[in-house]
Every structure is written in C-alpha cells, then in structure tokens.
Amino acid sequence: MEPDKFEKSSINEVKRYRNRGKYGYDDVYPIIDSAPVLHISFHALASDATESYPVILPMFGCTGSYGEKAGTERSIYLHGYVSSRFFKKSSNSLDDSDGLKICVAATLMDGLVLALTPNHHSCNYRSAIAFGDAHLVTDEGERFYAMELITNNILPERWENTRIPPTRAELTATGIIRVDIKSASAKVRAGTTGEDRNDLKDEEMRRRVWAGVIPSWTQWGSPIPAPTNMVENVPDYIRTWVKDANASAEKFAYDVAK
Amino acid sequence: MEPDKFEKSSINEVKRYRNRGKYGYDDVYPIIDSAPVLHISFHALASDATESYPVILPMFGCTGSYGEKAGTERSIYLHGYVSSRFFKKSSNSLDDSDGLKICVAATLMDGLVLALTPNHHSCNYRSAIAFGDAHLVTDEGERFYAMELITNNILPERWENTRIPPTRAELTATGIIRVDIKSASAKVRAGTTGEDRNDLKDEEMRRRVWAGVIPSWTQWGSPIPAPTNMVENVPDYIRTWVKDANASAEKFAYDVAK
Numbered sequence: 001m002e003p004d005k006f007e008k009s010s011i012n013e014v015k016r017y018r019n020r021g022k023y024g025y026d027d028v029y030p031i032i033d034s035a036p037v038l039h040i041s042f043h044a045l046a047s048d049a050t051e052s053y054p055v056i057l058p059m060f061g062c063t064g065s066y067g068e069k070a071g072t073e074r075s076i077y078l079h080g081y082v083s084s085r086f087f088k089k090s091s092n093s094l095d096d097s098d099g100l101k102i103c104v105a106a107t108l109m110d111g112l113v114l115a116l117t118p119n120h121h122s123c124n125y126r127s128a129i130a131f132g133d134a135h136l137v138t139d140e141g142e143r144f145y146a147m148e149l150i151t152n153n154i155l156p157e158r159w160e161n162t163r164i165p166p167t168r169a170e171l172t173a174t175g176i177i178r179v180d181i182k183s184a185s186a187k188v189r190a191g192t193t194g195e196d197r198n199d200l201k202d203e204e205m206r207r208r209v210w211a212g213v214i215p216s217w218t219q220w221g222s223p224i225p226a227p228t229n230m231v232e233n234v235p236d237y238i239r240t241w242v243k244d245a246n247a248s249a250e251k252f253a254y255d256v257a258k
Numbered sequence: 259m260e261p262d263k264f265e266k267s268s269i270n271e272v273k274r275y276r277n278r279g280k281y282g283y284d285d286v287y288p289i290i291d292s293a294p295v296l297h298i299s300f301h302a303l304a305s306d307a308t309e310s311y312p313v314i315l316p317m318f319g320c321t322g323s324y325g326e327k328a329g330t331e332r333s334i335y336l337h338g339y340v341s342s343r344f345f346k347k348s349s350n351s352l353d354d355s356d357g358l359k360i361c362v363a364a365t366l367m368d369g370l371v372l373a374l375t376p377n378h379h380s381c382n383y384r385s386a387i388a389f390g391d392a393h394l395v396t397d398e399g400e401r402f403y404a405m406e407l408i409t410n411n412i413l414p415e416r417w418e419n420t421r422i423p424p425t426r427a428e429l430t431a432t433g434i435i436r437v438d439i440k441s442a443s444a445k446v447r448a449g450t451t452g453e454d455r456n457d458l459k460d461e462e463m464r465r466r467v468w469a470g471v472i473p474s475w476t477q478w479g480s481p482i483p484a485p486t487n488m489v490e491n492v493p494d495y496i497r498t499w500v501k502d503a504n505a506s507a508e509k510f511a512y513d514v515a516k
C-alpha cells in the first residue's frame with residue numbers, strides 16, 4: 001500500500017497544541033491548494049553582504065504529480081519568474097542535482113478568536129508547511145502540465161478559455177519549480193474561544209467583555225473587465241466560480257466559529 | 259533629519275519589475291501593519307537531521323517603537339508562543355546578543371489579474387519583506403507595550419475592553435519578539451491586465467477570451483458570540499470596525515482593479 005501520510009520527525013512535528021497537528025496527505029495537500037498565495041523560504045547569501053538572512057517570497061503554486069510520479073504522493077509546483085536570488089547560494093542552489101532546500105507555507109485565516117483576556121486571543125486557521133528540495137523543471141511536458149495545473153487551481157477552467165499555447169518567448173520567461181516534499185505537516189484551529197477557568201467565574205467582568213469569534217475569509221468581488229476586453233458578459237465559468245468560492249468560504253468560516 | 263527610507267542593497271532591491279519596488283518607511287510599515295498574519299522565516303537545524311531547511315511560521319505582529327527607540331524608525335513586534343525551534347540553531351539564536359537572523363513577510367492580495375494568455379496572468383498585491391535581528395523582549399514595560407500594540411493593531415480598542423492586566427502565568431506563557439529591521443522593501447502591483455501586443459491585434463481571440471480583474475480582500479463576517487459570552491449586543495467598537503474594515507478593503511480592491 002502507498003503511504004498516505006508524512007512520518008513525524010523533529011522537523012515537522014507540531015509540538016505546541018499537539019492536538020492541532022495533522023500529518024495525512026489529505027490534511028496537508030488541500031491547504032496548499034486552497035491558499036491563494038504560498039510563501040516560500042530559502043537561505044540566500046547576499047552578494048555584497050557578509051551576513052546571510054533567509055528570504056521569503058510570495059508565489060503561486062499548488063500540489064501535483066506528473067508522469068511516473070503520478071499517484072498518492074504529490075510534489076508542489078511553483079510558477080513565476082525564477083528570481084536570480086535562487087541561484088546566489090553558497091552551498092546549494094536550484095541548479096544543483098540535490099536541489100535547493102526550501103520551505104513552503106500555506107496559511108488560511110478563518111477567523112479572529114476573541115477570548116475574555118488578550119493572552120487567550122487566537123485565530124481559527126488552516127496552516128501547512130512543507131520542507132523539500134526544489135528543482136527547476138526543464139522537461140517541456142512537465143512544464144505544460146504544471147502551467148495548466150496552477151492556472152486552473154486558482155480559477156477552474158481558465159487555462160482552456162485563454163489564448164494557448166504560450167509563445168516561445170513566454171515559455172522562456174516562465175519558470176516552473178518542482179518541490180519534492182521531504183516532510184510536511186498541517187496545523188488547524190477551529191472552534192470558539194478557550195477561556196481561563198478563573199475568568200469564567202468572574203461574572204462582573206464577563207458582563208463587560210464580549211467574547212466570541214469574528215469569521216473571516218477571502219472574498220472575491222465582481223469581475224472588472226479590462227479596458228481592452230471584448231467579451232460582452234462575464235463568462236459562466238468565472239461568474240459561477242466567484243459565487244461558489246465566496247459561498248463555501250463564508251460557510252466554512254461560520255461553521256468553524258461555533 | 260531622520261532617515262525615512264531603507265537604503266537599497268543587494269538584499270532588499272526589487273529587481274523584477276523594478277517600478278513595483280518601494281523603499282520608504284511609509285511604503286513598508288503600513289503593509290506589515292495591515293496583513294492579518296505575518297510569515298517569518300529563519301534557518302533551523304533539526305535536532306536529528308543532518309540536512310537543514312529554513313522554517314516558516316505564521317505569527318501575529320506589527321511595527322512599533324518603544325522608549326528611546328521611539329521616532330520615525332520602527333521595529334517589528336511578534337506575539338505568541340516562542341517555539342523551541344527558535345533556539346535549536348547551530349550558529350545563531352534568539353538568546354544570542356546579536357539576535358536571530360530572520361525574514362518577515364507581509365502579503366496582501368488585492369485581486370486576480372486575468373490577461374488574455376495565462377503567462378501574463380498576475381495578481382494585484384501589496385507585499386513587504388523585512389530582514390532583521392530578532393530578540394526576545396525581557397523588559398516588562400516593553401512587553402506590555404507590545405502586547406497592547408499587537409492586540410489593538412488587529413482590532414482597535416480591544417485591549418482596553420478585555421480583562422487586563424494578564425496574570426503572571428499568562429505573562430510567562432507569552433513570548434514577545436522584537437525584530438530590529440536591517441533592511442526591507444515593498445513591492446506593489448495595481449491596475450488592470452498587461453497584455454502582449456500581438457494578442458491585442460487578434461480580435462477573433464479577444465472576442466473569445468475574457469480579460470480583466472477579480473478584486474479580492476479579507477472579509478470579516480458577523481461576530482459570533484461564544485457560548486460563554488454574557489454581553490448581550492456586539493459592542494460598538496467591534497461592530498463599527500467590522501463594517502469599516504470590510505468597506506475600505508472592498509473599496510481598495512475595486513480601486514486598484516481599474
């Protein structure tokens with residue numbers, strides 16, 4: 001049987017609020033695929049600095065599996081301009097055969113949790129981090145697979161409803177990075193406030209301080225046509241997606257607020 | 259005169275789409291303060307691994323200046339449980355006098371930019387990254403300053419409308435980290451689609467492919483009282499904030515979509 005979860009180890013184990021930690025592929029992948037933006041981090045050495053800091057870049061991406069790798073286990077595909085920063089490493093870089101050691105974070109905020117005391121304030125969230133080795137994808141088939149995957153992960157059916165295929169110049173300018181996941185975990189908080197026992201005994205204070213959850217989600221507005229747009233009405237696949245994405249995100253945030 | 263911007267250097271210079279790069283304190287600080295969640299990254303060595311990966315954690319935080327440092331220049335204060343991961347570094351850590359080298363990222367997504375071809379797809383966003391040295395704050399005055407600052411940065415007037423001050427046990431459990439910013443920059447994209455010249459000449463295709471922007475923002479729902487809540491109505495400072503935050507976020511996303 002194929003494995004269906006990440007092994008716990010020192011790198012991915014959730015130690016604070018252990019019960020919020022989740023390790024199944026089905027816990028981790030959907031969070032990465034639902035986040036509108038991913039944050040990736042790697043260690044970079046600035047060319048004119050003696051000090052080195054990690055770098056975080058926001059990027060588009062999602063999970064996928066291509067060719068022989070297709071199956072339960074998925075990689076993370078990242079899309080966009082491949083910054084020269086990726087190559088300025090002293091010890092490892094994207095063009096190494098071992099790849100570049102990278103961390104990918106996906107965070108969805110589902111609400112603000114307002115307890116009676118600020119130190120018990122929290123938020124409802126779904127968070128995933130993955131550690132892996134990043135490689136620049138050069139195989140043309142895999143590059144096309146990833147471009148379509150990432151485009152349609154953001155907005156379903158968008159790829160086939162655009163001008164495709166990309167031109168030679170566009171292909172050259174677009175970098176596709178594949179992160180082979182070595183370890184990952186998810187952390188999820190859902191529910192209403194958690195209170196200090198003593199605070200619950202203090203009715204005078206409780207009559208003064210409001211406690212509860214303010215749900216939150218990413219809201220999509222009405223599509224605004226570009227000045228150059230020549231299509232009269234917003235196509236169904238966009239209109240329907242905006243409506244459905246908003247409705248399900250709102251419902252989710254309210255459901256976990258209770 | 260006090261400096262009011264970050265000096266450009268190899269670490270913070272925006273090289274891709276240079277015109278989107280901004281370096282003023284007034285460009286960087288408001289993005290950090292507006293993001294509901296910050297992502298921070300540092301280099302960690304897993305205790306039982308020979309390979310080391312950077313780690314990303316989502317945290318609450320905002321900019322501030324305390325005591326002698328008060329003025330134009332601000333630090334970033336982060337709030338929450340101080341993970342043991344912060345201390346597992348081989349070369350530098352939070353308890354070093356030099357601090358822990360850290361990157362802080364704030365990303366606000368303002369819309370999905372749908373060009374005629376997927377390779378010109380983009381998004382409207384405000385993004386800031388800051389590089390700095392992180393220190394655990396031990397001074398009690400500064401710790402209280404930061405707790406109030408971060409609480410009210412998320413929801414104005416919340417601190418004074420809760421049970422304060424925190425108990426001794428709560429104080430012990432709450433870590434405050436101050437990041438002294440060494441370098442930072444912002445990157446902002448606003449506006450409608452950018453198209454390939456040749457695509458604009460292809461009217462047959464343009465009558466088929468919708469192009470434009472789908473605005474997006476963080477939407478706050480109706481506050482849901484906790485089962486233990488004893489305050490009958492949602493207080494004005496919360497109700498007004500939810501209404502105003504939604505209205506201004508929505509307006510902003512529509513304004514930059516044009």
